[in-house]
Amino acid sequence: MEDNKKKRLEAKGYTIGSAEDFLGLSRGEAEYIELKLALSQTLAQHRKQKNLTQIQLAKLLKSSQSRVAKMENGNPTVSLDILVKSLIAIGATKESIAKAFH
């Protein structure tokens, strides 16, 4: 398995590394994880662009700092749902959300 791609995809908790190799993931699984990571990064970008701390964003989202951290790290306990909701809440345009899918 190629190392860069692995690291890029390795959302902590998916246990890609040790036992399961990346090739063990189906096309759909990989695509889904990539998508979540893209949304995660988009969220982090928007937050930083607005000069907000995770705590401030958490308050805005009526959530907690720890969950915001997980959102931005592609943690597997974070759903696509809440990523999209958060992006909408922070004022991301549909277009900038759509870009994550491209």
Next chain:
Amino acid sequence: MEDNKKKRLEAKGYTIGSAEDFLGLSRGEAEYIELKLALSQTLAQHRKQKNLTQIQLAKLLKSSQSRVAKMENGNPTVSLDILVKSLIAIGATKESIAKAFH
């Protein structure tokens, strides 16, 4: 409230009609619901294009006919997550998924 738009947005179960008016939904809520409906419709389109019944799609998704019906109808108990996963599973391209966001 304008009737067409209302009907278009009225995902059964959201109780938009009677007590709560559409204007009671925040911009973010409305945007999120619109998005889900767009994905719902995209899923239904893809299924029909492949000449699959809901039962056949359900088997493909390892789910049930009733849940597929709910997915295609924007039922509020259906997450964006599973809509996107299903679209990926049925072979929808990222681009066609992204279109729902535009």
Next chain:
DNA sequence: TGACAATATGCCATATCTGACATAATTATT
């Protein structure tokens, strides 16, 4: 119209996600 296929709706036990808290690790700032 009647019979059959397809889709929709209501419900529930189980599974998964959520916010919150505690605390660890990392990154400024002095």
Next chain:
DNA sequence: AATAATTATGTCAGATATGGCATATTGTCA
């Protein structure tokens, strides 16, 4: 280096989504 600020990780009880079943509704075709 020491302190403070920010971000990351682990855990858990409560909330929400899930598949599946039963049944209702709608559509199709003889």
